[in-house]
Amino acid sequence: MSQPHALSDDQVTTELRKMTAFxxxxxxxxxxxxxxxxxxxxxxxxSKLVRQETSRIDTEYAKKTKSAGMSQQITRSTLANKVRLRVLGAKQELLDGLFEDAGKGLREQGAKDAKAYEGVCKGLILEGLYALNEKKVTLRCRKKDEGVVKKAAEGARGEYKEKMGGREVEIVVDGKERLAEGSAGGLIILNTTGKIDINNTFDERLELLSVDALPSVRTTLFGENKNRKFKD
Incomplete structure (x- = not known):
């Protein structure tokens, strides 16, 4: 059996180079x-980090946008309410002024035209006579109106008798209890017992008018539909 040949130094070097290269x-x-x-x-x-950061930024932006939208909505609503209240206040102030001027005009009416005032009082007395349907009534008025009211009462008594087929009624002007001198005028009609009264004072009529005629006044002044409430 032949023995393997020993590698020379050059061969070893070559093999080492091959191994090193490999x-x-x-x-x-x-x-x-x-x-x-x-x-x-x-x-x-x-990519994962970019997606996460983008999602976080989008979520944060959406939150801030929603918050800003709500803030703007609240601000608009607050301003709208303030404007609405100012408009309502201005309208109410105008209405109050109108009725206040009407009250002043009523207070001055009797002094300006006694004949016209007497006619108005006659109508108010007749209204009370028909409503109460009693044999005797008592009238309360301002002290300064007693003369005019007595004349009006005589006229009302005669017309009442005529309209009611000759029925008599006694009309007395109360000399003790009177309307306040600072009132607008008119009168109060009481029945025989004094327990039932009809308030036909101008102040009361104006108060009723301020309620009943208010929708029509609003429509005339502000163009508001009397069948709906005020809206912005």
Missing amino acids: IRQEALEKAREIHLKADEEFSIEK
């Missing part, structure tokens, strides 16, 4: 694989 090549390919794998994982992780 190892180096293997190392380079492994390094490339690791580098490619690292780049791939880096790209995946970067």
Whole structure:
């Protein structure tokens, strides 16, 4: 059996070079694989982080947009309410002024035209006579109106008798209890017992008018439908 030949120094050197080159090549390919794998994982992780951050920013933006929208809505609503209250206040002030001026006009009416005032009082007395349907009534008025009211009472008594087929009624002007001198005028009609009264004072009539005629006044002044409430 033949013995293997021993390698020469040159052959050993050549073999070592081949092994070294092979190892180096293997190392380079492994390094490339690791580098490619690292780049791939880096790209995946970067995309994941970008998506997460983008989602966070979108969520935060949506929250801030919603908050800003609500803030603007609240601000608009607050301003609208303030404007509405100012408009309502201005309208009410105008209406109050109108009725106040009407009250002043009523207070001055008797002094300006006694004959007209007497006619008005006669109508108010007749209204009370028909409503109470009693044999005797008592009238209360301002002290300064007693003369005019007595004349009006005589006229009302005669017309009542005529309209009621000759029925008599006694009309007395109360000399003790009177309407306040600062009132607008008119009178109160009481029945025989004094327990039932009809308030036909101008102040009362104006108060009733301010309620009953208010829708029509609003429609005339502000163009508001009397069948609906005020809206902005």
